Amino acid sequence: MTAQPQGSRRQFLQGLAAAGTASVLLPSANRAFGYQSANDRPVFATIGLRNQGWAITSKSFRFADFAALADVDANVLGENVAKVEKGQGKKPDAYGDYRKILDRKDIDAVMIATPDHWHTKIAVEAMKAGKDVYCEKPLTLTIAEGKLIEKVVKETGRVFQVGTMQRTESNHRFLLAIALIRAGRIGTVKKVTCGIDHMESSPVIPEAAVPTGLDWDTWLGPAPKVPYRALPEVRKGYGGGVPLYSNCHYAFRNWHEYSGGKLTDWGAHHVDIACWALGATETGPSKITPVDYKLPVEYKNGNPVVDDQYNAATRFNIRVAMPKNVEMIITSEGDNGILFEGTEGRFFVNRGKVTGKPAEQLKDNPLPEGAIEAVYGGKVSANHTANFIESMKSRQQPISDVWSHNRMLEICHLANIAMRLGRELNWNPANREIVGDAEANSFLARENRKGFEINM
Incomplete structure (x- = not known):
């Protein structure tokens, strides 16, 4: 796959910043991504393809083109090449050695979904090769690995997003929970x-x-x-x-x-x-x-x-x-x-519910306008990849940052x-x-x- 003009990619990223972060307020905004020219879209590659590797790749078709995939299991690699070709209409290149992806100048970012013990080595080498990085959680196998990744992010200036999707997805129940706490709904x-x-x-x-x-x-x-x-x-x-x-x-x-x-x-x-x-x-x-x-x-x-x-x-x-x-x-x-417990109440949150008196009281005593967006630091994105690409455009670290x-x-x-x-x-x-x-x-x-x- 040949390198695409960087100017047109920047235009795409700017458009995403305007549309992607507004998706919680205007769900149909994501449809606009389908009108972007294929030549304007950022180029991604995924390293590690079982389970979450396919999940994060398939969620990202509307935002990016996948030029290459890598996996050490030839069966997994072949199966996912076929699925990506079907999903995006173009066959990605396939590698058993992830380093061949890092050598390519046309790839803007890599998504890493290998087992945990491989995360740090691939992520560090990807940043050194000039790639922005999306890496699945848990990010590291040891505390020392976390310090190393922080050091390299700072040295290279690369954008790095961790796949802790509860910060952006799960119907924003977790953002609501944090907003309740910040609003003092359970006291201290x-x-x-x-x-x-x-x-x-x-x-x-x-x-x-x-x-x-x-x-x-x-x-x-x-x-x-x-x-x-x-x-x-x-x-x-x-x-x-x-x-x-x-x-x-x-x-x-x-x-x-x-x-x-x-x-x-x-x-x-x-x-x-x-x-x-x-x-x-x-x-x-x-x-x-x-x-x-x-x-x-x-x-x-x-x-x-x-x-x-x-x-x-x-x-x-x-x-x-x-x-x-x-x-x-x-x-x-x-x-x-x-379960959060405070001096004035308690409530429970998971991916399916928010329960407890503070949540029940929202019907009669709603949070101030913009309270959930304030937790996020702006308008809320409903897609983790959208937040990542927005950060690639702004060169600011995303909501799921390494620190x-x-x-x-x-x-x-x-x-x-x-x-x-x-x-x-x-x-x-x-x-x-x-x-x-x-x-x-x-x-x-x-x-x-x-x-x-x-x-x-």
Whole structure:
């Protein structure tokens, strides 16, 4: 695909800024994007195509042209090339090696939806190659990775959006929740509980033949080299069509080598909204206490002693001391969502509802005009990609920026470290270090496997 004139792309982005952010007030505004010339649209590529990779790509057809796709699984790659060709009317180029995408001068931005342990390497190298970046949540595998991404965003001036879509989508219920708090509808916030579900342990998962088409060594990438493991039973529903129990597709979320279990998978959504509501997006906790929890395998010195079963915590109640004497609870119990409790009331919010007296009172006592838009910092966008492309035009960071994301994700990472070590952690949010615990601090970073270092 040849490079398009930058001037015409800028004109498209300016049009998007005017139309996309008004979509909550004028839903039909998005139809205007269909009238844009194909030559005027920004050029994207997606790296990592299962599940969320396809979801964020298909949501973006009306805003951008996809020139290329990359995945280490040839079956996934081929299937998604066909779907993208059908969706946009033009076949994208296909690569097993994402670096070929970064070498191309015609691609303006990359969307990254690989397993978590690959996010930082690809994102940093993409920014160094002059690409703006959209990366799925959770953004990082470690706290040190978050600091590195922040450094490179600052150095390169690239626009970077994290895929925490609750900040823009889910019918804006979470924006409403924050507006209620800012309007004082529950008085002073004293406690916030983030319900993020539990996960199940696994049986012993034996070594198995690597599926045809999967480049297993590259899938592992920065993580330690280990055998592929899987049981025959197939996963159904979301993420289906792959082994229910494995150390690869979808199930990677349950292994600390590649992700952080429910703490980072769902915590990256609800802890994010909680921190935003508390005004704690530029700071962090002072103490993380694992009140009770269950690890599915035995641990020694913070590391699992077996390598053939899921190892992320299955159940947990974590107490977090937040600024202004607010208590945060992160729990695998109860309803998935966020409960805010203050001196004058309480309410609950998730993707399907906002319940409690403060919400019921809105009928007779509505929020001031513009209160929800004020949370967002302007008119509200109903599409995460629209906000990303608007930011590409303005060269301002989007609503889901790396700094606020990393601050809240540090809470999730620290909760996992506390459970792995079986003790309370004291955190210095200014220095972003664990206080007086050298062993715990050693878990803030991980060394990439040789041959998969980050190319700076």
